Amino acid sequence: MKAMIKFFVAIVALIIALNASAAADLEVNTPGINTIKQSMQARHAQLAAHYGSGAVGITADGMIALRDAGVVPLPQRQAVNALVAAENNDRNALYAEIANANGHPEWQAEIRSTFAQRWVERAQPGWWVQSGGAWKQK
Amino acid sequence: MRKNLIVVPLAALALSACVTINIYFPAAAAEKAADKIIDEVWQTQQDKPAAKEAK
Numbered sequence: 001m002k003a004m005i006k007f008f009v010a011i012v013a014l015i016i017a018l019n020a021s022a023a024a025d026l027e028v029n030t031p032g033i034n035t036i037k038q039s040m041q042a043r044h045a046q047l048a049a050h051y052g053s054g055a056v057g058i059t060a061d062g063m064i065a066l067r068d069a070g071v072v073p074l075p076q077r078q079a080v081n082a083l084v085a086a087e088n089n090d091r092n093a094l095y096a097e098i099a100n101a102n103g104h105p106e107w108q109a110e111i112r113s114t115f116a117q118r119w120v121e122r123a124q125p126g127w128w129v130q131s132g133g134a135w136k137q138k
Numbered sequence: 139m140r141k142n143l144i145v146v147p148l149a150a151l152a153l154s155a156c157v158t159i160n161i162y163f164p165a166a167a168a169e170k171a172a173d174k175i176i177d178e179v180w181q182t183q184q185d186k187p188a189a190k191e192a193k
Contacts, residue, residue, distance in 0.1 A: 004141065012152050026164065026171040033175075040179045098171065110163045111172075118172040122182065 030101045036094045043087055050080055057128035057135055062095065062116035063088045067128050067135055091115075 047064070050056040050072070057067035064087050072080050095115065099108040120129040123138050130136075176182070 001141075004145065008145070008148055008152075011149075015152055024167065026167045028171045028175060037175060037178055041181070044179055044181070094175070104163075107163055107168075110165075111168055114165065114168040115172045115176075118169065118176055122173070122176050122180070 026098065027101045028098060030097070032097045033094065033101060036090050036097060040087065040090050040094070043083060043090070047083055047087060050083070051124070051127045054128050054137070055080060056084060057130060058119050058123055060116055060120070060130045060132075062112040062119060063091055065130075 047056060051058075053071045054068050055066065055072045056064055059065050064084055066081060066084050069077055069080075095108050095112045096105070098111050099105050120131065123129050125138050127138050128135050129138060
C-alpha cells in the first residue's frame with residue numbers, strides 16, 4: 001500500500017514536471033514559421049518608410065492597414081496596397097502556423113490578440129497604431 | 139480489487155488535472171514568443187532591452 005502511494009506520488013510529480021516544461025515556451029522554431037518570418041523581415045525594409053510616413057498603420061487586430069493613401073505618391077499606391085495585402089496574408093499564416101505548431105489550432109485567436117498588443121506596444125515613435133477604433137500616433 | 143478502488147479514481151483525477159492545465163492558453167509564453175518574432179521581423183533586438191520583461 002505504501003509503495004503504491006509512493007508510486008502514485010511519483011507519477012503525479014512527473015505529470016506536473018512535464019506540464020510545466022510544456023507550458024514554459026511556445027514552439028516558434030519550425031520551418032513553416034521561419035519561412036513566414038523571413039518573408040515578413042524582407043518586406044519590412046519596404047514597409048518601414050510607410051509606417052514612418054503614416055501611410056500604413058498597425059491595427060488593433062494584429063494586422064496592418066492603409067491609413068492615409070494621401071501621403072503616398074499616386075504611382076506608388078498600388079505597390080503599397082500590395083505590400084499591405086501580402087503582409088496581412090503572412091500575418092494570418094503566422095498566427096495559424098504558431099497555433100498548429102503547438103498542437104492547439106484553437107489558440108489562433110489568442111495568439112493573434114497577443115501579437116496585436118505587442119505590435120502596438122513595440123511600434124516606434126511616430127508610427128500610427130489603432131486603439132479603440134481610432135488612429136493614434138505613437 | 140480494493141486497490142483498484144483507490145488507484146482508479148486517483149489516476150482519473152491526475153489525468154483530468156493534466157488536461158485542465160494544458161487547455162489554458164499560455165499567455166506569458168505567447169507574449170515572449172511574439173516579442174521574439176517581432177524583434178526578428180523589425181530587427182529591433184539591439185535597441186529594445188525592454189523586450190526581456192516577460193521573462
